[in-house]
Amino acid sequence: QVQLVESGGGLVQAGGSLRLSCAASGRTFSSYTVAWFRQAPGKEREFVAANSWSGSTYYADSVKGRFTISRDNAKTTVYLQMNSLKPEDTAVYYCAVTRNPHYGTSRGWYDYWGQGTQVTVSS
DSSP, rough: OOOOEEEOOEEETTTOEEEEEEEEEEETTTGSSSEEEOOTTTTOOOEEEEEETTTOEOOTTTEEEEEEEEEEGTTTEEEEEEOOOOOOGGEEEEEEESOOOOOOSSSGGEEOOOEEEEEEEEE
16 A cells, blocks of 8 residues: 655746645655646546656656656655646646556556645636
């Protein structure tokens, strides 16, 4: 069992930045592929970014060049640095992990989820 706790969400103006954190329990964190998803009101949860256990990173086209996913295995924490935020980035952001060494973009690919943190970008 892995527990994930997100933090760092909040209200920011368009063009601003936020850094989300996701603290994970468990001693085998370094062997997990980690990801961020988001869900806006009335929409499906969508893939944002992933970091495989080998260190490779992947991004949705909508955030490429603006968001950066990173991890600190010693702290068992994954981060999402979000720059140049837009109102359409407003959503609840979730972190998720899987033991699969490859990333996936569907919800079912991931085994454990956090409770989410709200990000609101005002225009």
